[in-house]
Amino acid sequence: MPKVLLVEDEADLLSLVSESLDLHGMTVIQATSGSEALDALKNAGPFDAVISDIVMPGDLTGIDVAQEALKMQAGVHVILTSGQPQSHFPPLPKSAVFLSKPYRVKQLIEMLRER
Numbered sequence: 016m017p018k019v020l021l022v023e024d025e026a027d028l029l030s031l032v033s034e035s036l037d038l039h040g041m042t043v044i045q046a047t048s049g050s051e052a053l054d055a056l057k058n059a060g061p062f063d064a065v066i067s068d069i070v071m072p073g074d075l076t077g078i079d080v081a082q083e084a085l086k087m088q089a090g091v092h093v094i095l096t097s098g099q100p101q102s103h104f105p106p107l108p109k110s111a112v113f114l115s116k117p118y119r120v121k122q123l124i125e126m127l128r129e130r
Contacts, residue, residue, distance in 0.1 A: 017127070018042045020059070022052040022067035022080055023096075032066075035120040041127075049075025056080075056087055064092040064127055068116075069104055078104065081111050094126055 019041050023029040026047075033043045044059050046052040048071055056062070065084045067077035081093045085108055095107055098116040107113060112126060 016040055016042050017063040018044070018061070019127070020044050020046065020052060020055050020062045020065045020067075020084070022046045022049070022065070022071070022077060024048060024068060024071045032120060032123065035124070036127075039124055047071075048073045049077070049080050052080045053083055056084055061088050062091055064094065066094045066096065066123065069095050069097040070099065078107060078111075081108050085110065092127065094123070 019036055021029065021033055021043050024047050029045055029047065033045055036043045044055050046055050050073055052067060065081065067080045069077035071077060077095050081095055084091050084093060093108065093111040094114050095111050096114045096116050101113045114123065114126065
């Protein structure tokens with residue numbers, strides 16, 4: 016059963032996506048901020064995938080989370096999401112994939128399965 020870290024500060028979206036991933040046979044660990052995500056990476060890993068919103072409250076962005084996840088676990092599948100265009104952000108880590116919001120959960124599931 017794949018283990019996924021889902022990082023999202025919008026509670027409704029976090030709940031919806033988490034439930035959908037669970038229904039597709041994935042174990043989901045939730046985080047609502049970059050600092051919570053880093054704690055999860057250290058204490059609840061390893062993960063098969065990390066899905067993170069880029070823009071979150073606090074000092075850490077989803078890009079920071081992605082970089083740390085890849086440092087801690089080379090080869091982890093990283094998907095970064097945002098309602099803003101990718102061009103608004105600094106370069107993403109090389110192996111990270113960008114998924115524009117709003118997205119369909121089906122798109123996310125397909126991206127996770129493609130790996």
